[in-house]
Amino acid sequence: MGEIIIGLALIALGLIIYVQGGDLPSLNEAFFNAGSFPRLIAGLLILLSLILILSKVLELRKRKPVEDKVSNKEKMGSFYREYRLVILTTVVFFVYIFLLQFIGFVVSTILFIIGAAILIGYRKRKEVMTISAVAVILTLTIYFFFENVLYVRFPSGIFI
Amino acid sequence: MSDLFLLGIAEVFQLRILIVILIGVVVGILAGLIPGFTVAMAIVLTLPLTFGMDPVAGVSAMIGVFVGGMSGGLITAALLGIPGTPSSIATTFDAYPMSQKGESGKALSIGIWASFLSSIISFFLLVSIAPQISRFALMMGPWEMFSLIVVSLTIIASVTGDSIIKGLIAGLFGLLIATVGADPITGISRFSFDLATLRAGIPFLVVLIGMFAISRLLQSLEAKEINKDDIKRQEDKIKNLKFVMRPIKTLMVVLKKPGTLFGASTIGSIIGAIPGAGGSIANIVAYDQAKKWSKNPEKFGTGCEEGIIASEAGNNSTVGGDLIPTVALGIPGSAVTAVLLSALMVHGITPGPLLIVNEPNIVGGIFFAFLVASFWMLITQFLGMKYFMKVTQIPVQVLVPVILVLCVVGTFVLNNRFTDLYILLAMGLIGYIFTKYDFSLAPAIIGVILGPIAEVNLRRAAMADPDWTLFFTRPISLVFLILAVLSIVYTVWQTYRTNYRLKKSMGEK
Numbered sequence: 001m002g003e004i005i006i007g008l009a010l011i012a013l014g015l016i017i018y019v020q021g022g023d024l025p026s027l028n029e030a031f032f033n034a035g036s037f038p039r040l041i042a043g044l045l046i047l048l049s050l051i052l053i054l055s056k057v058l059e060l061r062k063r064k065p066v067e068d069k070v071s072n073k074e075k076m077g078s079f080y081r082e083y084r085l086v087i088l089t090t091v092v093f094f095v096y097i098f099l100l101q102f103i104g105f106v107v108s109t110i111l112f113i114i115g116a117a118i119l120i121g122y123r124k125r126k127e128v129m130t131i132s133a134v135a136v137i138l139t140l141t142i143y144f145f146f147e148n149v150l151y152v153r154f155p156s157g158i159f160i
Numbered sequence: 161m162s163d164l165f166l167l168g169i170a171e172v173f174q175l176r177i178l179i180v181i182l183i184g185v186v187v188g189i190l191a192g193l194i195p196g197f198t199v200a201m202a203i204v205l206t207l208p209l210t211f212g213m214d215p216v217a218g219v220s221a222m223i224g225v226f227v228g229g230m231s232g233g234l235i236t237a238a239l240l241g242i243p244g245t246p247s248s249i250a251t252t253f254d255a256y257p258m259s260q261k262g263e264s265g266k267a268l269s270i271g272i273w274a275s276f277l278s279s280i281i282s283f284f285l286l287v288s289i290a291p292q293i294s295r296f297a298l299m300m301g302p303w304e305m306f307s308l309i310v311v312s313l314t315i316i317a318s319v320t321g322d323s324i325i326k327g328l329i330a331g332l333f334g335l336l337i338a339t340v341g342a343d344p345i346t347g348i349s350r351f352s353f354d355l356a357t358l359r360a361g362i363p364f365l366v367v368l369i370g371m372f373a374i375s376r377l378l379q380s381l382e383a384k385e386i387n388k389d390d391i392k393r394q395e396d397k398i399k400n401l402k403f404v405m406r407p408i409k410t411l412m413v414v415l416k417k418p419g420t421l422f423g424a425s426t427i428g429s430i431i432g433a434i435p436g437a438g439g440s441i442a443n444i445v446a447y448d449q450a451k452k453w454s455k456n457p458e459k460f461g462t463g464c465e466e467g468i469i470a471s472e473a474g475n476n477s478t479v480g481g482d483l484i485p486t487v488a489l490g491i492p493g494s495a496v497t498a499v500l501l502s503a504l505m506v507h508g509i510t511p512g513p514l515l516i517v518n519e520p521n522i523v524g525g526i527f528f529a530f531l532v533a534s535f536w537m538l539i540t541q542f543l544g545m546k547y548f549m550k551v552t553q554i555p556v557q558v559l560v561p562v563i564l565v566l567c568v569v570g571t572f573v574l575n576n577r578f579t580d581l582y583i584l585l586a587m588g589l590i591g592y593i594f595t596k597y598d599f600s601l602a603p604a605i606i607g608v609i610l611g612p613i614a615e616v617n618l619r620r621a622a623m624a625d626p627d628w629t630l631f632f633t634r635p636i637s638l639v640f641l642i643l644a645v646l647s648i649v650y651t652v653w654q655t656y657r658t659n660y661r662l663k664k665s666m667g668e669k
Binding site: 146 | 381
């Protein structure tokens with residue numbers, strides 16, 4: 001099932017590239033202007049995705065329909081239990097990279113490391129102490145190493 | 161040829177470079193032995209640190225990580241029975257039983273010696289074969305280069321993942337990612353959808369960090385992976401391993417099995433040279449072959465010496481093999497060498513058949529960095545084993561946030577752009593979904609790096625002569641295209657055959 005959705009998404013992507021590729025300005029090339037190579041690739045991608053979808057649909061049809069005893073709600077529940085941390089960590093990570101430019105590298109990174117570790121299950125007092133120490137030392141080491149040795153300016157927002 | 165060596169020796173044998181390689185090896189070993197932290201991840205995260213170095217030092221550091229990583233998986237494989245990286249799966253078959261018999265030290269030392277000696281063997285294959293191939297490659301025009309890329313991508317697609325169609329789709333997806341941004345010939349901005357972020361293109365390294373590091377970290381957060389990690393840790397505490405390693409004695413053990421050592425190293429080097437296939441395939445194939453050739457195959461799997469030698473020689477010799485197409489043709493054999501090539505590009509050096517002619521000091525440097533790294537690996541493994549073991553105790557709760565931060569730093573350092581971080585997250589999620597549905601990432605990554613080269617050569621060919629049949633009438637180009645078709649047909653046929661057999665055996669039951 002997942003493969004079919006991926007296939008459809010890729011076909012959509014291929015179509016966008018194919019149409020956009022046709023609109024690109026062409027210089028005086030006989031053929032192969034800026035859009036040709038992407039269109040070639042997009043065309044192949046659409047073709048292969050179609051084959052993938054067809055083969056998966058055939059496979060699904062062949063398989064005898066199993067009576068679904070598990071209700072949709074239960075399915076969602078087990079899906080959530082399995083992927084809870086993946087989803088939550090992605091959200092926290094997104095918040096981190098979003099806030100980075102506003103509150104600065106050092107503060108946001110320390111908060112992110114501690115927050116993510118607690119989220120993943122580092123909750124005992126001793127464990128929180130350890131991860132806090134790791135967060136502060138690591139962040140400051142990275143900060144000073146890059147600023148002073150490699151001369152990279154890290155974002156500094158309201159804090160550092 | 162000889163000045164290649166002289167230049168290489170002059171470049172590498174400086175205290176600074178030797179230390180850089182040593183650090184690389186240690187980092188690689190650590191990355192290799194932590195389950196869930198792969199060599200490819202380590203190498204993409206090392207890259208930003210090498211921007212400030214000169215090209216030879218940067219590339220040397222990465223080769224150190226590569227060599228160390230290939231041998232680091234051995235430690236977890238032997239002591240815990242879990243492969244630290246996919247390259248040491250076969251090592252668990254024999255090293256773990258041997259270590260359970262109370263001979264951990266012996267299992268580790270045999271593995272280290274096999275890794276070292278096979279690296280040396282693959283070094284000699286590398287230096288003797290790579291220059292010949294690149295001399296041959298100099299005769300190739302844009303037609304041949306384009307066909308070569310086509311055949312490389314189809315081979316990658318057919319050796320990795322569970323179906324060739326998914327592999328090809330992943331490869332094409334990689335090629336499409338590479339077309340975003342400025343057109344390599346006329347500079348026209350493509351597919352930026354009026355987003356300032358995309359106008360400069362999607363940086364290769366961000367794709368790499370996202371697909372290899374972020375997606376792998378997300379995977380290790382799945383509930384079943386976390387449980388596995390907890391169970392393993394509880395077991396660890398019960399064990400209080402003590403062992404003695406006898407370097408000289410085990411060296412004799414390994415040298416007494418020259419057939420296994422040479423056979424496995426040759427297999428590893430050849431598999432390493434095939435684009436897309438690397439240590440994870442080589443160690444299993446080498447183990448399998450050693451079992452077939454062995455006089456007493458029934459001992460395999462019970463903790464026999466030959467099994468460890470075959471597996472470890474198989475995975476470490478892929479490094480030398482992998483460097484052959486990388487240096488000679490500019491076509492990376494794996495994700496790791498793809499990063500190596502992009503490191504050269506960051507320094508303004510174009511990889512390709514001309515690399516050996518134009519930059520002999522860099523190629524010589526790569527050769528000798530590999531040799532030096534093998535020696536460092538041998539020394540640090542024997543001296544540092546006790547400390548390395550402790551690292552396997554780092555829990556996932558610390559590892560994941562820390563590496564996520566390293567990914568952010570690596571991405572940011574590249575271009576100093578915040579918007580790259582969003583691309584990083586997007587690529588991580590795409591990579592995660594891809595691996596969940598068994599699309600392998602290697603073709604996508606190599607597609608991204610080879611995409612612009614393929615396009616430039618295709619369009620150059622069209623400009624030089626509008627006759628497109630030249631791709632089929634120039635002999636070398638034709639051979640490559642036939643190989644591409646064959647690799648697809650062969651894989652399809654093979655899947656068909658295994659499916660057929662499976663059905664037949666199911667029917668009999």
